[in-house]
Amino acid sequence: MLNNSPVINSKFTWNISGSAATNNCSVQLKLDENSNILIRVISVSGNPVQLINKGNLQKGSYTIPINLSNALPGIYVVNLIADGRSNSKNIVK
Secondary structure: OEOOOOEEOOOEEEEEEEEHHHOEEEEEEEEOOOEEEEEEEEEOOOOEEEEEEEEEEOOEEEEEEEOOOOOOOOEEEEEEEEOOEEEEEEEEO
């Protein structure tokens, strides 16, 4: 189950697509300006699952895969940080 509502920020818009249950999900990201991008996937107990440091991305649209193949079933928080601005969404595997 995914929380598919797009998060809109003054610099970017993002949502999560696909199925976390089948390990086939990704972050859909649209940048309004060049930004340093970091994505963290964390279990609800606070354990890190994946860190994706995309570095400086140019203005535009991106699809960034999330790998949950080694994660146990449960709820995870996907935290996207763009130039220090942070937004989070939950996914269920």
